[in-house]
């Protein structure tokens with residue numbers, strides 16, 4: 001396949017015009033809509049690349065928001081999934097493989113003593129919060145500003161940093177969308193990442209009414225902003241003091257930044273953890289895991305949990321194979337090494353042009369900022385020139401490199417990204433950057 005120098009989206013555009021008559025925004029998730037004339041439709045993906053319906057080839061750093069940890073259509077995982085299909089799907093009964101996958105997760109993540117499966121990150125976090133409420137008998141909970149925990153109403157409260165200016169007090173707590181009842185949000189307490197004093201104050205005032213604190217120590221939907229280890233350890237200590245459960249949401253970090261997730265890097269033991277994306281290389285499965293005493297609250301008369309498609313034989317078989325590979329091969333070390341090479345390459349290109357920048361997160365999922373230091377919390381993100389990032393992202397797509405158009409989404413690396421992907425990416429990055437700089441200069445002159 002040759003790499004087009006300037007891409008045509010004629011087929012995607014034509015498909016969009018038909019699709020929009022039947023699918024809202026022409027897509028199945030609003031984030032997949034990139035504008036009437038820039039929304040692309042995928043023909044197929046393989047390894048670290050994907051091809052759109054116009055035949056344009058891209059090196060992909062979204063990877064479906066993280067799931068394709070080994071690369072698209074990994075032959076080993078797909079063969080396992082086909083064998084899983086032979087089992088027969090779902091039965092409203094359990095199969096033996098559930099235990100095998102649970103054993104593997106418990107081996108990789110020591111805080112996980114018991115496991116329940118779900119189908120998506122949203123479902124897993126929703127179940128984790130219900131579990132914490134059932135176990136503690138309390139209803140309120142803490143969310144860290146800039147976090148994303150899925151599409152259920154209780155998680156969809158955020159700090160409105162977009163309409164806020166530094167020095168104005170706290171950003172307002174607002175729902176992510178219309179249709180989310182205000183009464184739900186009354187139970188959510190937002191607190192800024194890495195602000196120990198604010199966290200202590202929150203627990204002092206509300207600690208005895210809190211069921212849980214939810215945290216993503218590397219924020220997978222907010223620039224890979226990272227918690228300082230001492231902040232997470234403080235959260236652990238405050239939770240212990242007030243009888244609150246610590247939920248570490250590893251939906252993006254789990255089985256990616258380390259075999260044991262971000263909790264292994266920080267050295268903190270959550271009561272409950274949630275996993276999804278990297279667990280089965282793109283097949284639909286998620287997990288809730290944690291302390292045995294807490295997890296046993298999943299029982300009749302305790303916290304309800306289940307679901308028709310839970311532990312589907314295809315997804316379960318894919319999870320078994322994916323986790324085996326991540327646990328028993330150097331895949332995660334290879335991913336991190338590629339991420340370091342990619343950051344170094346991008347950094348060198350930016351340095352040559354004197355462009356101030358920094359990286360956040362982990363080499364397997366990192367944020368790129370046009371600021372001297374990465375943000376310490378979501379409010380800080382305002383300091384970085386995200387409009388330049390947004391313009392660059394569009395040019396990168398034209399140059400055959402896919403990253404999220406929104407600077408809050410990190411770049412994801414997979415085990416199939418190879419030397420050819422790196423060379424194509426850096427070539428594309430350089431071209432896209434120069435085009436963006438020309439554009440900015442032209443706008444300044446206009």
Ligand code: PMP
Nearest residue numbers: 120121122148149150220251252
């Ligand atoms: N938690 C985190 C940290 C996530 O990044 C996401 C998805 N981006 C979710 C929960 C929700 O997962 P899903 O999209 O599978 O429902």
